[in-house]
Amino acid sequence: MKLTEANTDRLLALKDEVTASYGELKARNLSLNLTRGKPSSEQLDLGESLLALPGEGDHTLADGSDVRNYGGGDGIREIRELWADVLGIPADLVIAGDSSSLNIMFDLISWSHTFGNNDSERPWSAEEKVRWICPVPGYDRHFSITETFGYEMVTVPMNEDGPDMDAVRELVKDPLVKGMWIVPVFSNPTGFTVSAEVARELAAMETAAPDFRVVWDNAYAVHTLTDEFPEILDIVGLAAEEGNPNRFWAMSSTSKITLAGAGVAFLNTSEENLAWYRRIAGVRGIGPNKVNQLAHVRYFGDADGVRSVMRKHAGILGPKFRAVTEILERRLGGLGVAEWTRPEGGYFISVDVVDGTARRVVELAKDAGIALTAAGSAFPLKNDPNDRNLRLAPSLPPQEEVEVAMDGVATCMLLAAVEAAEAVGATGSAAAQPASK
Amino acid sequence: MKLTEANTDRLLALKDEVTASYGELKARNLSLNLTRGKPSSEQLDLGESLLALPGEGDHTLADGSDVRNYGGGDGIREIRELWADVLGIPADLVIAGDSSSLNIMFDLISWSHTFGNNDSERPWSAEEKVRWICPVPGYDRHFSITETFGYEMVTVPMNEDGPDMDAVRELVKDPLVKGMWIVPVFSNPTGFTVSAEVARELAAMETAAPDFRVVWDNAYAVHTLTDEFPEILDIVGLAAEEGNPNRFWAMSSTSKITLAGAGVAFLNTSEENLAWYRRIAGVRGIGPNKVNQLAHVRYFGDADGVRSVMRKHAGILGPKFRAVTEILERRLGGLGVAEWTRPEGGYFISVDVVDGTARRVVELAKDAGIALTAAGSAFPLKNDPNDRNLRLAPSLPPQEEVEVAMDGVATCMLLAAVEAAEAVGATGSAAAQPASK
Numbered sequence: 001m002k003l004t005e006a007n008t009d010r011l012l013a014l015k016d017e018v019t020a021s022y023g024e025l026k027a028r029n030l031s032l033n034l035t036r037g038k039p040s041s042e043q044l045d046l047g048e049s050l051l052a053l054p055g056e057g058d059h060t061l062a063d064g065s066d067v068r069n070y071g072g073g074d075g076i077r078e079i080r081e082l083w084a085d086v087l088g089i090p091a092d093l094v095i096a097g098d099s100s101s102l103n104i105m106f107d108l109i110s111w112s113h114t115f116g117n118n119d120s121e122r123p124w125s126a127e128e129k130v131r132w133i134c135p136v137p138g139y140d141r142h143f144s145i146t147e148t149f150g151y152e153m154v155t156v157p158m159n160e161d162g163p164d165m166d167a168v169r170e171l172v173k174d175p176l177v178k179g180m181w182i183v184p185v186f187s188n189p190t191g192f193t194v195s196a197e198v199a200r201e202l203a204a205m206e207t208a209a210p211d212f213r214v215v216w217d218n219a220y221a222v223h224t225l226t227d228e229f230p231e232i233l234d235i236v237g238l239a240a241e242e243g244n245p246n247r248f249w250a251m252s253s254t255s256k257i258t259l260a261g262a263g264v265a266f267l268n269t270s271e272e273n274l275a276w277y278r279r280i281a282g283v284r285g286i287g288p289n290k291v292n293q294l295a296h297v298r299y300f301g302d303a304d305g306v307r308s309v310m311r312k313h314a315g316i317l318g319p320k321f322r323a324v325t326e327i328l329e330r331r332l333g334g335l336g337v338a339e340w341t342r343p344e345g346g347y348f349i350s351v352d353v354v355d356g357t358a359r360r361v362v363e364l365a366k367d368a369g370i371a372l373t374a375a376g377s378a379f380p381l382k383n384d385p386n387d388r389n390l391r392l393a394p395s396l397p398p399q400e401e402v403e404v405a406m407d408g409v410a411t412c413m414l415l416a417a418v419e420a421a422e423a424v425g426a427t428g429s430a431a432a433q434p435a436s437k
Numbered sequence: 438m439k440l441t442e443a444n445t446d447r448l449l450a451l452k453d454e455v456t457a458s459y460g461e462l463k464a465r466n467l468s469l470n471l472t473r474g475k476p477s478s479e480q481l482d483l484g485e486s487l488l489a490l491p492g493e494g495d496h497t498l499a500d501g502s503d504v505r506n507y508g509g510g511d512g513i514r515e516i517r518e519l520w521a522d523v524l525g526i527p528a529d530l531v532i533a534g535d536s537s538s539l540n541i542m543f544d545l546i547s548w549s550h551t552f553g554n555n556d557s558e559r560p561w562s563a564e565e566k567v568r569w570i571c572p573v574p575g576y577d578r579h580f581s582i583t584e585t586f587g588y589e590m591v592t593v594p595m596n597e598d599g600p601d602m603d604a605v606r607e608l609v610k611d612p613l614v615k616g617m618w619i620v621p622v623f624s625n626p627t628g629f630t631v632s633a634e635v636a637r638e639l640a641a642m643e644t645a646a647p648d649f650r651v652v653w654d655n656a657y658a659v660h661t662l663t664d665e666f667p668e669i670l671d672i673v674g675l676a677a678e679e680g681n682p683n684r685f686w687a688m689s690s691t692s693k694i695t696l697a698g699a700g701v702a703f704l705n706t707s708e709e710n711l712a713w714y715r716r717i718a719g720v721r722g723i724g725p726n727k728v729n730q731l732a733h734v735r736y737f738g739d740a741d742g743v744r745s746v747m748r749k750h751a752g753i754l755g756p757k758f759r760a761v762t763e764i765l766e767r768r769l770g771g772l773g774v775a776e777w778t779r780p781e782g783g784y785f786i787s788v789d790v791v792d793g794t795a796r797r798v799v800e801l802a803k804d805a806g807i808a809l810t811a812a813g814s815a816f817p818l819k820n821d822p823n824d825r826n827l828r829l830a831p832s833l834p835p836q837e838e839v840e841v842a843m844d845g846v847a848t849c850m851l852l853a854a855v856e857a858a859e860a861v862g863a864t865g866s867a868a869a870q871p872a873s874k
Contacts, residue, residue: 036507044496044505051496051505051728052489059481059488068481068488068696070473098535099726106721114551114562114586125551125562141720148720149551259505262728283578283585284543289536291488291699292729 002336003421011421018415022364025408030369032405037188037347037393039260042316046309047258053295067290073282075264079293083266085303087221087252089234094268095277097288101253101265105215106145108249108267111280112178112211113149118276119211119246124149124178133171133180135163137350137378137389139188142181142217146380151178153380158190162198168205175208179215185230186220189350189378189391191343199233204242216250220346222310223256225318229307230345236268245270254296256347257309264288264296320394320402324349327403331410337417349392350378357416358387364412370405439773440858448858455852459801462845467806469842474625474784474830476697479753483746484695490732504727510719512701516730520703522740524658524689526671531705532714534725538688538702542652543582545686545704548717549615549648550586555713556648556683561586561615570608570617572600574787574815574826576625579618579654583817588615590817595624599631602638612645616652622667623657626787626815626828628780636670641679653687657783659747660693662755666744667782673705682707691733693784694746701725701733757831757839761786764840768847774854786829787815794853795824801849807842 006014059068061076074080075096084091097104108117113130116123124130130151134143135158146153154177156167163182171177182202184194194202202214216235224230239247246269254263267277300306325342328351332338340351353361358375365372373391376384392409394402443451496505498513511517512533521528534541545554550567553560561567569588571580572595583590591614593604600619608614619639621631631639639651653672661667676684683706691700704714737743762779765788769775777788790798795812802809810828813821829846831839 038507041503044503047505048493048496051494052492055489056485057488059485066478066481068484068699070475070692070697100722103722110547110551114547141723144720148717255507259728260507261724262505262726280585283581285537285540286578287698289699289726289729291696292726 002334003417004336006421008425011418011425015418015422018411018418021411022368022415025368025411028369030404030408032369032397032401032408033371034392034394034397034402034405034409035371035373036396038396039256039313040316040396040398043313043395044259046312047299050258050262050295050299053298054291055298058294058298059291061294067294070286072290073278073287075288076290076293076297078297079264082297082300082303082306083252083264086306087218087232087234087268089236089268093236093271093274094266095274096293097265097267099253099255099261099263099265099289099292101217101219101251101255101267102141104265104267105142105217105249105251107281107284108213108215108277109145109149109179111277112213115280117211117213118272121210127176127178129176131171131174131177133163133168133177134380135180135182135187136380137189137391138181139183139217140377140382142215143380146181155380158187158192160192162192162194162202165198165201165205168202172205172207172209172212177207178209178211179213181215181217183217183219184233184235185218186223186343186346188219188346189348191341191346191348191350193230196231196233199235200238200242203235203239203244203247212247214248216248218250218252219256221252222306223313223347224310224345225314225321226344227311227314228344229310236270240270246273249273257306257313258296258299262292264293317395320399321349323399323403324392324394324406327406327410331407332413335414335417338413347393347395349394351390351392351413352388353390353413354417354420355386355388357413357420358384358390360416360419361390361409361412364415365409368408368412370408370412372409439771440854441773443858445862448855448862452855452859455848455855458848459805459852462805462848465806467841467845469806469834469838469845470808471829471831471834471839471842471846472808472810473833475833476693476750477753477833477835480750480832481696483749484736487695487699487732487736490735491728492735495731495735496728498731504731507723509727510715510724512725513727513730513734515734516701519734519737519740519743520689520701523743524655524669524671524705526673526705530673530708530711531703532711533730534702534704536690536692536698536700536702536729538654538656538690538692538704539578541702541704542579542654542686542688544718544721545650545652545714546582546586546616548714549650552717554648554650555709558647564613564615566613568608568611568614570600570605570614571817572617572619572624573817574626574828575618576620576654577814577819579652580817583618592817595627595629597629599629599635599639602635602642605639606642609642609644609646609649614644615646615648616650618652618654620654620656621670621672622655623660623780623783625656625783626785627778628783628785628787629778630667633668633670636672637675637679640672640676640681640684649684651685653685655687655689656693658689659743660784661747661751661782662758663751663781664748665781666747673707677707683710686710694743694750695733695736699729701730754832757836758786760836760840761829761831761843764843764847768844769850772851772854775850784830784832786831788827788829788850789825790827790850791854791857792823792825794850794857795821795827797853797856798827798846798849801852802846805845805849807845807849809846
């Protein structure tokens with residue numbers, strides 16, 4: 001029976017029951033954490049051999065150059081080819097950098113802001129304002145970048161097949177709309193994947209701004225939770241086919257494949273975009289850490305090596321994700337108090353609870369010793385207008401902790417929903433409807 | 438006898454002699470290179486063990502955190518303490534980053550440009566213009582950064598004890614003068630070192646701009662060519678004593694200590710400056726490569742380990758530098774056709790040839806198969822107003838090649854000087870005076 005259909009007596013009884021459960025939960029004095037999209041120690045152990053790679057005596061590349069010395073702003077050919085093979089794209093359109101793709105994204109926007117990019121009529125800083133399309137829920141660190149540059153962030157819904165294209169197409173008629181964030185595969189936090197159709201629409205659509213860019217952050221390109229790998233679109237090639245070769249800055253990295261924060265990040269984009277990037281990157285520095293890039297080549301061996309590692313990650317992460325969705329189903333299924341995604345990859349599960357209760361759920365969980373990511377985190381300026389979205393990150397804690405924490409979180413969600421239903425009953429307000437999409 | 442005192446007959450005889458030498462030089466079909474301030478393979482071999490560090494099983498820090506995972510924007514405590522010990526500064530005022538200090542310098546200026554720094558009344562981009570003090574000869578990559586941001590670069594002479602402070606003090610009365618480059622120890626390319634007195638004057642002077650910054654690029658802090666290490670000034674502490682705690686952004690790195698381009702870079706500055714930097718760096722990314730930082734801790738052991746490595750570098754580099762100055766002395770001494778520095782550290786030797794002949798020397802050398810850094814490279818916009826400065830980089834080639842190349846370069850310098858003296862004789866022009874300082 002749905003909670004909204006319960007009569008007052010039933011609600012009161014349910015409240016007593018859930019309040020008691022919550023009391024028991026608090027009494028356990030837990031200290032659990034579902035906030036961080038970080039790999040677990042067990043996952044990091046998969047990359048342990050990297051700590052001794054490339055190894056003494058192994059420092060010469062196929063072209064005869066020495067990874068220990070300066071030079072080579074594009075990164076070493078070996079890792080660019082290996083990664084291009086993973087993504088199914090031309091190695092010439094891939095630059096391998098230091099460890100963080102977020103660094104590259106920040107720089108791309110910063111340099112467009114200060115200098116304009118290769119298609120700009122003027123620097124973005126010289127526009128009266130800059131607007132940026134943000135599919136929501138989305139990745140908080142993306143939004144922090146555009147917030148830092150003072151851009152007005154305009155949200156569009158992130159659907160199961162990608163951003164709402166009707167909304168996007170309407171927005172890009174505005175020449176001040178200069179860009180858009182998107183995590184195309186196993187999106188943060190929904191796990192949704194942009195379909196080939198939506199990708200082509202993004203590539204083909206007309207934009208008023210000639211220097212409009214989609215930051216195509218393919219952070220989870222190979223991060224499956226099953227035995228299947230998703231199709232990886234050659235988005236840069238697709239955009240070229242559609243006559244907009246410079247549209248996408250496509251990012252990826254090995255951070256959640258090998259070692260978080262010590263992997264290799266990649267930029268894939270058009271030749272013209274790369275030329276623009278290189279010109280400024282070549283002033284900013286002499287080149288990336290090539291020793292770490294060679295270590296990664298030795299660790300992976302080839303593209304199959306990457307997929308082989310990812311299957312092992314899936315073996316560790318899969319059960320945690322399944323535990324989360326199974327517990328949500330068992331505890332909350334059919335009650336109409338929450339809807340959640342069932343990702344087949346990535347690092348997060350997105351839950352929509354009863355409108356107006358997300359903050360309350362986080363508060364209840366915190367009081368019970370379970371840290372959840374702050375409500376609203378998946379929205380620009382951390383502002384979820386419905387106060388209903390929660391991002392769950394089950395990767396870091398051990399399996400048992402994930403299960404204990406999620407059972408507790410389900411209790412909190414239920415209690416918050418009962419409180420909200422009671423408030424509706426008391427005031428006749430329609431504010432606290434269960435989430436629906 | 439000085440060339441300027443030679444009569445026409447003597448000059449003609451000398452010209453015949455030098456022209457013959459130059460002909461012999463060309464006939465050798467050399468292919469030598471003195472352009473690059475890169476360590477040699479022999480030097481890089483000193484850091485070979487880093488390729489297998491920190492090693493499997495070694496990933497936990499004293500504070501219990503795991504270098505393989507995300508987090509720790511300041512870098513690991515272990516390397517910050519070790520490096521602070523090397524520099525004689527507080528570890529709390531040191532941030533350890535990725536491999537490139539140039540990256541950090543670019544970002545400091547870029548972010549001051551876009552957002553203003555912690556002492557700015559407005560972003561530097563909002564000023565009518567920005568001026569920047571450039572001691573010359575100086576480091577080309579510094580100048581490229583300020584050029585890229587469109588700053589007007591104002592030169593001051595780099596003397597043996599540091600920048601000409603009368604000129605600097607006059608310039609900083611202008612509120613549009615926002616900063617200054619300086620390599621304080623074994624400066625690029627002169628090898629000059631800023632004295633404690635000049636450093637204190639820089640720290641103490643009044644500047645019209647409240648957000649004025651000195652980029653104190655201590656790239657060669659421990660890079661001795663002898664058995665002696667230079668005194669390292671705690672420039673940030675000194676500035677605090679003088680009431681200008683935020684004046685210096687002090688940079689350093691292990692790039693020419695361990696592996697070039699795969700070392701660890703450091704920012705040392707005031708608490709307030711660090712807070713400002715962290716706020717933006719924390720948006721740009723999640724933190725530096727901590728695995729590489731731990732590898733460096735294991736490699737060095739402690740501050741003495743750093744000095745021990747540097748003595749080995751000195752053993753390799755010292756003879757090359759001595760060969761350069763000995764050959765210049767033997768071939769050109771007393772002729773009044775060139776003046777050169779005799780660095781006790783660093784990576785370069787600066788030579789002033791006869792005014793108006795630097796480009797000619799590079800051209801002659803090139804035709805003889807010896808690559809020299811382009812004339813003017815050590816000046817903003819590559820513009821040496823006297824066309825007299827050359828930067829020699831003897832680190833990369835083997836000892837024997839350095840000697841052969843330098844002997845050839847001396848021949849080129851002499852030939853260019855004779856040509857110039859002849860032109861003076863022919864025209865009575867005073868343009869081609871020997872360099873003097």
